[in-house]
Amino acid sequence: AQTVTQSQPEMSVQEAETVTLSCTYDTSESDYYLFWYKQPPSRQMILVIRQEAYKQQNATENRFSVNFQKAAKSFSLKISDSQLGDAAMYFCAYSYGGATNKLIFGTGTLLAVQP
């Protein structure tokens, strides 16, 4: 069974600094998809970034980038120039795709941004 592990329950970063959130996963599949979702205090689930396993190039979305290490089954999120609005719970998620497209989430990392 696929599992997603986030080993950092809480992280803190100073405004304008860079922070990296860790995520590891376990799967026997070769094609799959990885996501980072952000959940601010409003509890809305917001997509941050997506990575296809068949792509070697790491995904980037503005200040957000990932370090995807397929062999190590690692998928970390780097937030550059952190802003107060980045404070939220961040969930790493895995999807196999196809008919079974459900998301399997990690337990989340609560990110605090200090002014």
Place this chain on the structure above:
Amino acid sequence: AAGVIQSPRHLIKEKRETATLKCYPIPRHDTVYWYQQGPGQDPQFLISFYEKMQSDKGSIPDRFSAQQFSDYHSELNMSSLELGDSALYFCASSRTSGVTDTQYFGPGTRLTVL
């Protein structure tokens, strides 16, 4: 851009009552997913529908049922409610085009069972 709509946003029920949650996917999205997020927990997959047919089922209690209608909206019906059903229920939608597409989440329905 249009987003996923969920109604109601908040719902308070008594034990053993019934609740119905509604989800309206993003236009042209053909797949709907339901997730349950308990307090301090990550979202757990309940059930999904593709083109009005159930496509996958997760840890959904037998007391719960769901369906997707011809206009692609979906309803989650919950009967014999228990205190443990208190949670945030998300609906997400995607456009399945032969490859995994990204799921976009609605704002959630917060269900409180007293």
